[in-house]
Amino acid sequence: MIPAPFTYTRAASVDEALELAVQGGEDAKFLAGGHSLLPLMKLRLAVPETLIDIGRIGELSYIAEQDGHIVIGALTSHDAVARSGLLGSELPLLAHAAGQVGDPQVRHRGTIGGSLAHADPAADLPAVILALGATLVTRGASGSREIPAGDFFLDLFETALRPGELLTEIRIPKPHVTGWSYQKFTKRGIDWAIVGVAVQGGSVTLVNMGSTPLRAGAVERAVAAGSELRDAAAHAAEGTSPPDDLNGGRAYREHLARVLVARGLEEARSRS
Amino acid sequence: MKVTLTANGSEVAAEVEDRTLLVHFLRDAAGLTATNVGCDTSSCGACTVLLDGRSVKSCTVLAAQADGGEITTVEGLAAPDGEMHPVQTAFRAEHALQCGFCTPGMVMAVVSLLAENPDPTEDDVRTALEGNLCRCTGYHNIVRAVLAAASGRRPS
Numbered sequence: 001m002i003p004a005p006f007t008y009t010r011a012a013s014v015d016e017a018l019e020l021a022v023q024g025g026e027d028a029k030f031l032a033g034g035h036s037l038l039p040l041m042k043l044r045l046a047v048p049e050t051l052i053d054i055g056r057i058g059e060l061s062y063i064a065e066q067d068g069h070i071v072i073g074a075l076t077s078h079d080a081v082a083r084s085g086l087l088g089s090e091l092p093l094l095a096h097a098a099g100q101v102g103d104p105q106v107r108h109r110g111t112i113g114g115s116l117a118h119a120d121p122a123a124d125l126p127a128v129i130l131a132l133g134a135t136l137v138t139r140g141a142s143g144s145r146e147i148p149a150g151d152f153f154l155d156l157f158e159t160a161l162r163p164g165e166l167l168t169e170i171r172i173p174k175p176h177v178t179g180w181s182y183q184k185f186t187k188r189g190i191d192w193a194i195v196g197v198a199v200q201g202g203s204v205t206l207v208n209m210g211s212t213p214l215r216a217g218a219v220e221r222a223v224a225a226g227s228e229l230r231d232a233a234a235h236a237a238e239g240t241s242p243p244d245d246l247n248g249g250r251a252y253r254e255h256l257a258r259v260l261v262a263r264g265l266e267e268a269r270s271r272s
Numbered sequence: 273m274k275v276t277l278t279a280n281g282s283e284v285a286a287e288v289e290d291r292t293l294l295v296h297f298l299r300d301a302a303g304l305t306a307t308n309v310g311c312d313t314s315s316c317g318a319c320t321v322l323l324d325g326r327s328v329k330s331c332t333v334l335a336a337q338a339d340g341g342e343i344t345t346v347e348g349l350a351a352p353d354g355e356m357h358p359v360q361t362a363f364r365a366e367h368a369l370q371c372g373f374c375t376p377g378m379v380m381a382v383v384s385l386l387a388e389n390p391d392p393t394e395d396d397v398r399t400a401l402e403g404n405l406c407r408c409t410g411y412h413n414i415v416r417a418v419l420a421a422a423s424g425r426r427p428s
């Protein structure tokens with residue numbers, strides 16, 4: 001399987017990427033690690049006319065501390081996120097979840113920005129950055145924007161990014177409450193989550209329980225009101241609309257969400 | 273477009289279609305046919321090679337993305353005098369292959385693993401090989417070979 005023909009271009013800087021995007025127009029797409037886009041192109045589910053390879057923009061690959069926040073360049077690989085000492089101590093939820101993405105080969109190529117921009121509701125990192133209250137920094141032809149994670153994911157594979165707009169940085173406040181957990185339920189090691197749960201302090205989010213990553217608001221409110229964790233977890237499926245597919249039906253996913261939220265809350269408490 | 277890369281220490285340059293996948297560049301332009309295409313869908317790991325020292329699935333990388341890079345395939349592991357790489361020796365000694373289809377990719381995934389984690393536990397090995405499927409061996413001998421290769425390298 002090979003993709004349909006396209007024109008390959010490569011950007012050496014953010015400015016060049018934005019310029020190429022303007023030239024390429026509607027049928028151009030950014031290529032980061034290619035581990036979501038190339039499989040889609042091989043299946044001809046995506047047929048861009050132009051690819052703008054942003055994979056070598058070194059200025060977008062970093063993990064640093066800045067004014068009480070952790071900042072991560074959009075082109076930082078899953079592997080670098082998973083192995084970062086800074087993230088291991090300051091944002092262990094993110095480092096751990098990045099280490100759960102795919103397999104080592106996928107983590108060597110795939111990037112955090114690509115995963116967020118792709119916005120697959122079954123992906124691990126969108127729900128994690130939602131739980132962490134991150135802000136996404138973008139650059140487009142008309143300037144820079146800061147988008148809260150809660151406003152970034154609009155629908156299945158749809159984000160607030162405008163055509164030609166580049167996600168450049170993920171900015172995450174250092175959490176005040178340290179307890180965290182990531183629960184990923186799969187049948188085989190390499191798979192995407194059938195359901196996943198991210199917990200950071202009192203923040204609880206769900207993977208693959210709707211068309212975007214979801215906040216388990218009813219659980220969060222119950223925990224904040226002092227409910228027993230198991231009782232709070234019973235609210236996990238409220239307001240969700242999980243997919244019904246070969247990996248599991250709706251009721252099965254709702255059950256999984258309750259079980260995994262209970263495990264996640266308990267593990268987070270044990271770590272706080 | 274023209275793609276120039278280093279494959280197993282030799283420069284390879286070829287004019288290819290922009291959509292050429294790295295695995296096809298290696299097999300067809302560089303003549304390095306040890307690397308297999310198994311699933312073609314990023315799942316099986318048969319096409320694993322090292323790109324700048326790290327394991328990648330070459331069916332999911334464009335040749336253009338590897339332009340200027342350094343590739344190592346299983347053909348590039350043995351020493352110039354033909355002495356096999358410790359991972360190859362361990363695979364042979366531990367019977368870590370049967371039909372051999374997965375082996376070129378499996379060996380490269382292991383070389384990358386041991387570069388990142390020279391002293392893995394059995395659990396580390398099984399997790400690190402999640403992206404490499406073998407239909408023959410049942411994996412136990414592969415895991416044994418990796419542990420043997422790792423311990424063979426450690427000073428005792």
Ligand SMILES: Cc1cc2nc3c(=O)[nH]c(=O)nc-3n(C[C@H](O)[C@H](O)[C@H](O)COP(=O)(O)OP(=O)(O)OC[C@H]3O[C@@H](n4cnc5c(N)ncnc54)[C@H](O)[C@@H]3O)c2cc1C
Binds near residue numbers: 074112117124
């Ligand atoms: C075998 C396999 C298993 C996987 N398993 C998992 C898993 O378990 N969990 C999981 O979460 N993911 C999984 N993935 C997906 C993986 O995490 C991808 O790496 C990631 O989703 C996309 O990142 P990328 O850098 O490869 O992006 P690309 O594929 O290059 O791009 C994806 C999309 O985002 C756009 N884009 C990329 N970067 C930017 C940017 N900076 N600004 C604006 N737009 C951008 C592209 O135009 C494209 O539309 C798996 C992938 C494979 C092949």
Ligand code: FES
Binds near residue numbers: 311314329330
């Ligand atoms: S052929 Fe590349 S992963 Fe199977």
Ligand code: FES
Binds near residue numbers: 369371374375408
């Ligand atoms: S030895 Fe046959 S697939 Fe692994």
